[in-house]
Amino acid sequence: MLRINCPFCGLRDHHEFTYGGDATVERPALSERSMEAWYQYVFVRTNPAGWMQEYWQHTGGCRAWLVVERNTRTHEIGATHLARDRITEVDRG
Amino acid sequence: MAEQFMRLPHGGRVDRDNPRRFRFDGDEFQGLAGDTLASALLANGVHLTGRSFKLHRPRGIVSAGVEEPNALLTLRSHSRTEPNIPATMAELCDGLQAKSQNRWPRLAFDALAINDLASRFLPAGFYYKTFMGPTRGAWMYYEPWIRRAAGLGKPTHTADPDRYEREHAFCDVLVVGCGAAGLAAALAAARAGRRVFVLEQHAVAGGQLLSEPADSNAEQWRRACLDELTAQPNVTLLLRTTAFGLYDGGVVGAVERVSDHLPVPPADTPRQRTWNLHAERIVLATGATERPLLFGNNDRPGIMLAEAARRYLNHFAVLPGRRIVVQTNNDSAYAAAAELAAAGANVHVADTRANLDDTVIQPAAAAGATIAPASRIDSAQGYLRVEGVTLHGPDGRHKRRCDLVCVAGGWSPNVHLAAQRGERPTYRCDLGAFVPAGLPDDIATAGAVAGTLATADAVAEGWRVGGEAAGTDAGEAIAAPTTAAAPGYLAANNTDVGEPRPQQGKVFVDWQNDVSVKDVELAWREGYRSVEHLKRYTTLGMGTDQGRTSNINALKLMASLRGQDIPTTGTTTFRPPFTPVALGALAGRRAGPHFRAQRCTPMYDLHCERDAAFVTAGAWLRPWYYRTHGHDVDTASIHEMRAVRENVGMVDASTLGKIDVQGPDAAAFLDRVYVNGWRKLPVGRCRYGAMLRDDGFVLDDGTTSRLGENHYFMTTTTGEAAVVMSWLEYLLETAWPELRVHVTSVTDQWAAIAVAGPNSKRVLEAALSGVDLDDGELPPMGVRDDVCGDGLPVRLLRVSFSGERAYEVYTPAGYGDALWRRIEAAGADFGITAYGLEALGGLRIEKGHPIASEIDGRTTLEDIGLGAMDRGHKRFVGDVLRHRPALAAADRRRLVGLKPIDPRQPLRAGGLVFPNSARVEGHGIGHITSVTWSVELQTHVALALVEGGREREGDIVDAVSPVHDERLQVEIVSPVFIDPEGSRLHA
Ligand SMILES: [Zn+2]
Numbered sequence A: 001m002l003r004i005n006c007p008f009c010g011l012r013d014h015h016e017f018t019y020g021g022d023a024t025v026e027r028p029a030l031s032e033r034s035m036e037a038w039y040q041y042v043f044v045r046t047n048p049a050g051w052m053q054e055y056w057q058h059t060g061g062c063r064a065w066l067v068v069e070r071n072t073r074t075h076e077i078g079a080t081h082l083a084r085d086r087i088t089e090v091d092r093g
Numbered sequence B: 001m002a003e004q005f006m007r008l009p010h011g012g013r014v015d016r017d018n019p020r021r022f023r024f025d026g027d028e029f030q031g032l033a034g035d036t037l038a039s040a041l042l043a044n045g046v047h048l049t050g051r052s053f054k055l056h057r058p059r060g061i062v063s064a065g066v067e068e069p070n071a072l073l074t075l076r077s078h079s080r081t082e083p084n085i086p087a088t089m090a091e092l093c094d095g096l097q098a099k100s101q102n103r104w105p106r107l108a109f110d111a112l113a114i115n116d117l118a119s120r121f122l123p124a125g126f127y128y129k130t131f132m133g134p135t136r137g138a139w140m141y142y143e144p145w146i147r148r149a150a151g152l153g154k155p156t157h158t159a160d161p162d163r164y165e166r167e168h169a170f171c172d173v174l175v176v177g178c179g180a181a182g183l184a185a186a187l188a189a190a191r192a193g194r195r196v197f198v199l200e201q202h203a204v205a206g207g208q209l210l211s212e213p214a215d216s217n218a219e220q221w222r223r224a225c226l227d228e229l230t231a232q233p234n235v236t237l238l239l240r241t242t243a244f245g246l247y248d249g250g251v252v253g254a255v256e257r258v259s260d261h262l263p264v265p266p267a268d269t270p271r272q273r274t275w276n277l278h279a280e281r282i283v284l285a286t287g288a289t290e291r292p293l294l295f296g297n298n299d300r301p302g303i304m305l306a307e308a309a310r311r312y313l314n315h316f317a318v319l320p321g322r323r324i325v326v327q328t329n330n331d332s333a334y335a336a337a338a339e340l341a342a343a344g345a346n347v348h349v350a351d352t353r354a355n356l357d358d359t360v361i362q363p364a365a366a367a368g369a370t371i372a373p374a375s376r377i378d379s380a381q382g383y384l385r386v387e388g389v390t391l392h393g394p395d396g397r398h399k400r401r402c403d404l405v406c407v408a409g410g411w412s413p414n415v416h417l418a419a420q421r422g423e424r425p426t427y428r429c430d431l432g433a434f435v436p437a438g439l440p441d442d443i444a445t446a447g448a449v450a451g452t453l454a455t456a457d458a459v460a461e462g463w464r465v466g467g468e469a470a471g472t473d474a475g476e477a478i479a480a481p482t483t484a485a486a487p488g489y490l491a492a493n494n495t496d497v498g499e500p501r502p503q504q505g506k507v508f509v510d511w512q513n514d515v516s517v518k519d520v521e522l523a524w525r526e527g528y529r530s531v532e533h534l535k536r537y538t539t540l541g542m543g544t545d546q547g548r549t550s551n552i553n554a555l556k557l558m559a560s561l562r563g564q565d566i567p568t569t570g571t572t573t574f575r576p577p578f579t580p581v582a583l584g585a586l587a588g589r590r591a592g593p594h595f596r597a598q599r600c601t602p603m604y605d606l607h608c609e610r611d612a613a614f615v616t617a618g619a620w621l622r623p624w625y626y627r628t629h630g631h632d633v634d635t636a637s638i639h640e641m642r643a644v645r646e647n648v649g650m651v652d653a654s655t656l657g658k659i660d661v662q663g664p665d666a667a668a669f670l671d672r673v674y675v676n677g678w679r680k681l682p683v684g685r686c687r688y689g690a691m692l693r694d695d696g697f698v699l700d701d702g703t704t705s706r707l708g709e710n711h712y713f714m715t716t717t718t719g720e721a722a723v724v725m726s727w728l729e730y731l732l733e734t735a736w737p738e739l740r741v742h743v744t745s746v747t748d749q750w751a752a753i754a755v756a757g758p759n760s761k762r763v764l765e766a767a768l769s770g771v772d773l774d775d776g777e778l779p780p781m782g783v784r785d786d787v788c789g790d791g792l793p794v795r796l797l798r799v800s801f802s803g804e805r806a807y808e809v810y811t812p813a814g815y816g817d818a819l820w821r822r823i824e825a826a827g828a829d830f831g832i833t834a835y836g837l838e839a840l841g842g843l844r845i846e847k848g849h850p851i852a853s854e855i856d857g858r859t860t861l862e863d864i865g866l867g868a869m870d871r872g873h874k875r876f877v878g879d880v881l882r883h884r885p886a887l888a889a890a891d892r893r894r895l896v897g898l899k900p901i902d903p904r905q906p907l908r909a910g911g912l913v914f915p916n917s918a919r920v921e922g923h924g925i926g927h928i929t930s931v932t933w934s935v936e937l938q939t940h941v942a943l944a945l946v947e948g949g950r951e952r953e954g955d956i957v958d959a960v961s962p963v964h965d966e967r968l969q970v971e972i973v974s975p976v977f978i979d980p981e982g983s984r985l986h987a
Helices: A035-043 A083-092 B037-043 B111-117 B126-132 B138-149 B180-191 B207-211 B217-231 B306-314 B333-342 B358-366 B416-421 B455-470 B517-525 B531-538 B551-562 B583-587 B604-609 B633-646 B666-673 B721-735 B760-767 B813-830 B837-847
Strands: A003-006 A010-013 A018-022 A051-057 A065-071 A077-082 B015-024 B027-033 B048-051 B058-060 B072-075 B082-086 B096-099 B164-176 B196-199 B235-238 B241-247 B251-256 B272-284 B288-290 B303-305 B323-328 B346-351 B370-372 B376-381 B388-393 B396-401 B404-408 B411-413 B423-428 B433-437 B443-445 B508-510 B612-617 B620-626 B649-652 B657-662 B686-692 B698-708 B711-716 B742-745 B750-756 B783-787 B793-797 B806-812 B893-900 B912-915 B926-934 B939-947 B956-961 B966-973
Touching: A003 A065, A003 A077, A018 B721, A051 B721, A065 A083, A065 B721, A077 A083, A083 B721, B015 B037, B027 B037, B037 B306, B048 B072, B164 B180, B164 B455, B164 B583, B180 B196, B180 B207, B180 B217, B180 B235, B180 B272, B180 B455, B196 B241, B207 B217, B207 B306, B217 B235, B241 B416, B272 B455, B272 B583, B288 B306, B303 B306, B306 B323, B306 B333, B306 B404, B323 B333, B323 B376, B333 B346, B333 B358, B333 B404, B346 B358, B358 B370, B411 B433, B416 B423, B416 B443, B443 B455, B508 B517, B508 B551, B517 B531, B517 B551, B531 B551, B604 B612, B604 B620, B604 B813, B612 B837, B620 B633, B620 B649, B620 B837, B633 B649, B633 B837, B649 B813, B649 B837, B657 B666, B657 B721, B666 B711, B666 B721, B698 B721, B698 B783, B711 B721, B721 B742, B750 B760, B750 B813, B760 B806, B760 B813, B806 B813, B837 B926, B837 B939, B893 B926, B893 B956, B939 B956
Parallel strands: B015 B096, B164 B196, B164 B272, B196 B235, B272 B443, B303 B404, B323 B346, B323 B404, B346 B370
Antiparallel strands: A003 A010, A018 A051, A051 A065, A065 A077, B015 B027, B048 B058, B072 B082, B072 B096, B241 B251, B251 B272, B288 B411, B376 B388, B388 B396, B423 B433, B612 B620, B649 B750, B657 B711, B657 B742, B686 B698, B698 B711, B750 B806, B783 B793, B793 B806, B893 B939, B893 B966, B912 B926, B912 B956, B926 B939, B956 B966
8 A cells, every 4th residue: 555646736645646667777769770779668668676666657646747756675665756857867867 | 050150150250130131053142241252261161172284182261352263263154154253252142143164063062173183193294295295195095084174164155244434534643552551651642632543352441451350440440541642632532443454655554354253234334444544653562462281182172271261250250270380481371370379279380490579479478379389280180171280399299170271371572563564573581481682763662571570660661661651751650550460571590481391291382273282293393493494394473373472482492492592593484464354344335346446438328228247347337249139249249240341339438548748849759659650640540550669569559640740649558557657747747858848648538439330431420410521631640620510529540440431529528428319319310339348359350450469568570470560661669689599489479360270269358278189288389369150251250369370270180179179170371261352441
């Protein structure tokens, strides 16, 4: 029974959200032709014990895609961001 | 014998003015309101309540709570039959029927008790070796016998007539357990003004305080606390409510037995209610459980925990025996000894310790109990009831007659809930017990569960912890009651578990699962030495009581066998639920049609009026066929298919997923999402498209229309609509935020009707006045938004799923009903026929259109015959990994058609394809995905995924259904059975 702090909707029960996978893997550009790059992106995961970043969608709410920090050992939920904002930051960086 | 002849004339908290009649194994008995089944049986002198799981030994009532390993009964009858209920937790209601379990033909004479004599053939690991070892073939031989011989009560096979509910609630402080510590914690939080929930699993709150006499100071204190708590509007006290699980985010799962204490639930009242309690802070005051001691035949009826005997005496006013031997290794048994002696029983205390504290033993001695230090029971005599014990001590070995043995082996804190959230419990040598460890900040423990056994200390701790949970300093603690009970600490050097190697009799560690000391030793000799291995090998602690009375004694045995201390030996993992939870309680109202939400189209009522038989498709209820067209699905759907092929039919297509795509980059977006291209699609035209997942497999397909320069209308399959919508949003928000595109789900906003067949155009011309359906205005793959003369808005798509001339007519959902009636009325002159999902499926199979049966997440574009869609001149999702070499292997299963050599032989979806006359072994060379009777070809046909695909056209192979013991010769053909040129679209 996790609770996720949606930037739009506030603290909501995780049943309103849908898990969307590891948010730390970087999606190759559409122009990327390397099968190895796509293989790494689609299939290879680090599965860390501790803090990780995950995609969750607020499917039962505003439908925003979020990047949620979650501790895989304690199930603690950390900071949440809009996936759109985070990507913009990465681009700026 | 006089009724309730072991009931004392005074005392207890039972209601003497309200007798209750009940039946046990057919015999009628009387008890009192306030009794449990166990206390009522004991009041009538009944200790024997069941036969053991494996060895069928007679067993009796051991405890007065949830830890009960033996007295598991089947309650009630017929559809309300419920097995494996501890008699110690079942409240007595008038007319209650209880049956003992695991005995045949009757409790006092059980034919399978021979298992006990033959127990050398049923040692520990018998099941384990039979299942897992090289002799596992033996299981086939022994299974029927084992299943009959071993096992507890049998459930009923009829539906449960009662209701179950689920409720969410929120509070600041949740207190689990309502003994001295829990009451103090709840009071502290309540006085601070917090919203407080207090859970008590018994019918009466008080915990260990209920073992104190009903005229004691402790009783006054208990009542005063409860009076104050129940008067507070900010406090909710839930009795008969067990917290079974602690979950993340301060959530506690609890089950409230709302009506279990009544003969049947009152009207509008559920039998049980599951609570999802969301708490800011949680105080666990879950108490402790007394352990038994080991000696020969320590499982005979009439051998019970000392604390339980005290509870029966002081709470239920039942004297569980008249000539009593108390075996103890600690101080806590002396209150029971003193009070049982004062109630008139002959009491002898055998204490394993040589040096006893005079102040502890004095009250018992004064009440007339005899006390023997350094004395222990070697074994017990008697079969259906204990008749005596062999004691040995400093003065040698002698027998003593008795009808009750009280055992007091020290106390185990109830760490289960705490351990679900915290780390593994740690062993405290000074207590001889495991206590909770590593709890998160929002959970605290108080009282016996934390190792604080003395009542005054538990109250002080509860008060402090409750105040902290409330976020205030609660101030000076409330006064604690005085109690007769001495804390049952084991001294640091006391690892005594009794007499594990007596001269006579089997020594049981786990009563419920019939695990003896010899079984633990065998496990050790065979190398199953870690606690987790011991558990799996012997099944120790795996019963419904989860080894509450057995785990620590087993650990002590294993530790001494391994020559290690207990902390090193460790303990097992604790998982929810704390006590068994009925599946009905977890399901709540989500049963039958309420299992999940069902979606109905805007035309649902119309289908009902036209006697449709419905089928669920994803979350949707769709017409399967119309009963007016035939008495069963085959007859009706053939009639409906023929109507479409030869005349005209109409089908509700509203369940299609619909997504509105708008923005300057909409075409670029679709180009990336779909395999095929969209930039050149003119406004007013639509196109069939397929999209892939990143891994190169097909995700979904559908028709997308261009309504304007920057405006598209996408349709998806019914089943994948939600997945596709999330996928598009994911790509736009995480991968391509630079694209100026908005996607909006409009599935519910549009109703849709497909009109198909040679006469479809004529029907629509009559139905939609003022709308130009001329082939020049609306050619194949044409799209137009229009309004009928009277204002009915429509969106027309000239697309066909059946292969006939066909139109999809969309209208805003509120007009769906009107549109259906209009087309139906206009079509009456042509003999229009409504058709359901079965006919729709048959028509598309004849045309070889793949749907979810073929696009099953494991097929590629090439597998389903759509490889040509990728022209190779643009980049799209999945276009790299779809070229993985394995996906181009020659033995990929690819879409083909199948025709039986005998056209009247039906094929089976899910059937396997094997080479002609080959042995049926393994998975064959393919499988059948969809089947139908072809109206046009007058033969059964099927779509299948077969190795080599259409390379095999013309081959004769076998369609096999091992389940039905069927084998048919079939020919591999093109999956497009009719009109491969598509000329009928223009007909
Ligand atoms: Zn939201």
